[in-house]
Amino acid sequence: MSAPRMPDETGVPDWEPYLHPALKKNYGQWSYHERPRNGVLLHVAKSGDKVWTVKAGSCRQMDIHTVRKIAQIADDYADGFIRFTMRSALEFMVTDESKVEPLIQACEDAGFPVGGTGPSVRMVSHTQGWLHCDIPGTDASGAVKALMDELFDDFKNQDMPNHVHITSSCCQINCGGQGDIAINIQHTKPPKINHDLVANVCERPTVVARCPVAAIRPAVVNGKPSLEVDEKKCVACGACFPPCPPMQINDPEHSKFAIWVGGKHSSTRSKPSFHKLVAAGLPNNAPRWPEVGEVVKKILKTYKEDAKDWERMGEWAERIGWPQFFEKTGLPFTKYHIDNWRGGRASLNASAHIRF
Template sequence: MTTTIVKKKLAPRDNGAPDFKKMLHPLMAKNYGKWKYHEKVKPGIIKRVAESGDELYVIRAGSPRTMSVDTIRKICDIADKHCQGHLKFTSRCNIEFFVTKEKDIKPLIKDITTILGFPIGGTGHSVSNILHTQGWLHCNLPGTDAAGAVKALMDELYKEFINERMPQRVKISTSCCSINCGGQADIAINLQHHHPPKINHSNMQICELPKVTAICPVAAIRPINVEGKSSLEVVEEKCMYCGACHGQCPSMEIRDPKTDTLSIWVGGKSANTRGGPSFMKLATFGLPNNPPRWPEVSEAVGKILNAYKKGAKEYERIGEWIERIGWKKFFEVTGFEFTKYHIDTFRFARTTFNTSAQVRL
């Protein structure tokens, strides 16, 4: 790698994190740690009141996450014009703009919606922006796209983003392989592989074979010799198609454009509120990986949201609602079929069985 490069003087290293104090809106700097309460004004708008009596209106807009420099500059223009040059992104890739007077909200929203075309919402009991990763735009492992799948689904859920008419907040994520970078969510759409990796023996030597062997969670990979070259083989009965080896070595191709499908998971929650955080569980599977709009996914997500909206009590997240009504009823009201594949076979499977005589009849 080291060719004869004339070394220029390098920029300073290890600068660390940018100074967030320079990023704070003047009212945030003034009232830092001295906020008293907040109030919902309407969907997408929250009023923050400080002990000093200062008021900060936070206006939340949905963003596509992947943006051109042109769009970011337009966002900056709006923040310069209305927000004293400050803004914030949220953990769900929304953008928050700040104004200090109620009368300034309307002109700000007008600029956000006309110049950017971004919707206002994503607060409180709404369906917020969908978390996603890189997909076909930039990842080396995906079996499906991320940004496109999110765009298609958010088009369908647009009304739920700009309104707060769900029983509780709904967070959705998507993931393009079984690593599931999108994270736990109330509803998650994840890609599922259905075959062991296809091994490219002639290109295997580019990888560190012991590392590939060691990464397999079920010890299904072992060394072999193919035509005088070191390579690996997979014990197909053991392999559970997780794709861990593929991340380690591109010659262990786990994806198959003809057979990969999508499955939908429900009931994940990070907040420690009430029953605490929870992992999501399999709701339905075998949906086709169908770009550019994945209509089957939208339909399935719609079924879940409709049933949740109808059946849940206020403040119940999707997982809490299902826990209360039971999985039997969940499958009834959504129309999804419960199959043997819904029953866990991995570590701790028994802890997921109903080990009581408590059944809903």
């Protein structure tokens, strides 16, 4: 028997062979950019070279036939190169302005909607969901597909006050990250424990340590070592579920959706900010989650009408004040909006500032 092949530990590959020649030539030497039309960026280098980028939406989870279709568009219309954005959008680049229109047409014809530039709703940053995750409360690709069908025009047009980053997460770990609008699973009941399995499947001290509110303790149930949850303390976060699948947190009825607003990772104008709870209790209504779409559209419509140019969603809410956010969007304000987590006092109104 021959020795097994050991890997070439090459790490991060050299990018140069895969860089569009105009990008390689002007690497680090760019002067400015414009947006000549929706879905198109024009970057001008200090050398005077111009690169038009056509940006298009895709589904992040793609089959090889779709990937080959992208390769073919790159070959036929875009000099044989492509890049993907952080949010899984496609970016084809050309150096000849006359190639822009045929490239746009080719993308649209192949089913990749051109858009997602400037003040638009960008592609949703999402997770794996039922397709591949081991702890999902819902699906990701499907929820995003359903939502983007609804927000299609907001992706294609640049008529939002600023860009809108939507994220979605299939559990409260929030792998989708901070978003102008974050659509996240919110469990509402403590885990149901399968006591027959805990001893064989779970390392109990690890599970106890994982709980953020110290609600889990070792116990003997039906003569077997297991765990018990203090249901008064439990915040139904689901953190115990990944290390211990018998702590079943996902529930078809009680795992709901919550919507959060105002997350921003950039330091542009205001400092980065976390998204804030605005709505919850929305049903996990596959395959199209219409109740979630309704709330998202309501928030987007209010933002679009009321925010100033360049204001991100959280900056807008800060300016008009959260009471007005709830008033204008018509979303109910409940006791759950008042933070009682560690450091939550910092979110209270310690001032004489009230808008009337």
